[in-house]
Amino acid sequence: MPPAAIAVVRVSGPQAAAALQRLAGRLPAPRHASLAELKDGHGAPLDRALVLWFPGPATATGEDLAELHLHGGRAVVAAVEGALGAMPGLRRAEAGEFTRRAFLSGRIDLAEAEGLADLLAAETESQRVQALGLASGHVSRAVESWQERLLGLMAGAEAELNFADEDDVDVYDGAAQRLIEGMGALAEELGEWLARPAAEVIADGVSVVIAGPPNAGKSTLINALAQRELAIVSPFEGTTRDVIETPLALDGIAMRFSDTAGLRAEGADDIEAIGIDRAKAAVEAADILLWLGEPKAVPAHPRAILIAAQADKWAGDAASEAASARCDLILSAATGEGMGQLHAAIVEMARTLLPREGEAALRHRQRTALAEAKQWLTIEAGAREAGDLILLAERLRLASVALDRITGRAGVEDMLDALFSGFCIGK
The missing domain is CATH 1.20.120.430 (tRNA modification GTPase MnmE domain 2)
Known part of the structure; x- marks a missing residue:
């Protein structure tokens, strides 16, 4: 959207040639950029722009098509759109109409159109690569x-x-x-x-759920991963009562990290019990589980990373040190110990959920x-x-x-x- 360095206005359909001739005073050679003074219906100057003419059917939409490469100020674009809107037989395009015309004319098929939609929405490298493969057929x-x-x-x-x-x-x-x-x-x-793997894993992001008993360091961990105060951290059990989700990208892979209520069998009030039920549902739906509790208590999950958290607080705690021996990695979100290894482990596991290169x-x-x-x-x-x-x-x-x-x-x-x-x- 304006303002920008350049704004491209496209006209497609049987009136494209007439519209270009009225604005530029001539029809340039096909598929060659040409500098032109654009004027409205009263001869008033609009902009000095590059114009291109693409006769159908060998165009993006399969129809005659004109492009105006304007200076990208709001006033310039509005003036040119106003001049075009005053011409008979022209109307403003609806959302996605150019791509739909390309599909209806056989220039692209539906799978390629879906790939283009994904490409426009891509925010990470994995999303871009996947969408580009779909859009390219x-x-x-x-x-x-x-x-x-x-x-x-x-x-x-x-x-x-x-x-x-x-x-x-x-x-x-x-x-x-x-x-x-x-x-x-x-x-x-x-x-x-x-x-x-389904495309939705790439588009929506890999679901990574942090779970464990109360006060296991879950909220501290998601704050460290997000690098901001996303969840409230306190020494009181039951502080987190709902699933808190944040989107993150690790090594170009879109992910959705979720902090959950502490899982415990007793002592929870009615509100916390609802949060625990939601936490259990999140664990079941997770693509990757980060478990911060006792290794023997980890829920059954095909992709779980067992974490010995809060290592900065152990200080001779033999029980904690014994538990850590049965975990995949030792971590302190407060000091940063093990965060690099956790990052690498999550990315490695996430890649198993994504299509291989070329797929x-x-x-x-x-x-x-x-x-x-x-x-x-x-x-x-x-x-x-x-x-x-x-x-x-x-x-x-x-x-x-x-x-x-x-x-x-x-x-x-x-x-x-x-x-x-x-x-x-x-x-």
Whole structure:
């Protein structure tokens, strides 16, 4: 938003050429930046700007498109927008409309549009890399490959069903088994993609929950990690009564750290008991658990880091030293002891939740469609479809329809409204 060094105003559609001619007095050579004096309908000067002309269909939106690279002051932008708004056949773009026009004209597919939305919202390096892969068509190319394989299987089924009596069609016994084998191989590949981390882990951040008994140092730790006084620290049990969450980025990975109420079985009042219940729910939903209590009391969790906290207070406490021997690391958030090791341990564990380099993660919508396609391609042993080519062919068709929903070729109108409305006006 203005003010800025440069503001880009884009005009797309059948009136783009006329609008550019009225403002600049001419239509520049296609795809070449040209300096022009912009004037309104009364001949009053608006700005001295670079103008570009892109004739369709080889444009970002698939339509004729003009761009005005203006000086980025608010008054300049407002004056140019006012001059454009006064021209017949022009209106202000809605949020995400340029990207939606690109999708409707076939310049990008739905998966690429979702990647662009994620790229615009990216705040960390991992989010940027993931969104860029989606926007550049990583998922779309995979879907195209799967569709080609489905098409080959469907062609084989149709040949067997409709042309088995023709001499020039290559068919043979066991066609149904051949189809089932091909479907199974493709279903296995889809399953490998479904086993990858979900895109929401990257977009929303890895959930890291700090838990333990009262006065274990949980609030001190989250304050040290956030480098600010996020949670109240006191020597009284039950001070923290709710889940306190803060977003942080460690080594370019988005994370959500949560401080929780101290877990204890007795002595809690009604309000604190609610906080304890919420703490237990947070622990269950956590991607990574930082446990600051006795090692033997750690809740069952697949990714827990056992921390011997408040090491600065031990001073000959044999029990604390014995407990620390069974923990993953010794820590003092007050003095900074062990904070570097904790940082490294969290990042190392978080990387196991993210896609490997070169892998693309799927959004929830994409995962749902892929899971449905896999379901249609999976034939249980002894199922009645196993020997029926007509039913197998129908399963192949339904799997293809499910994959089409990933790239936006089928039944996505309501979802489009929700997606593109989240874009900024310039997109």
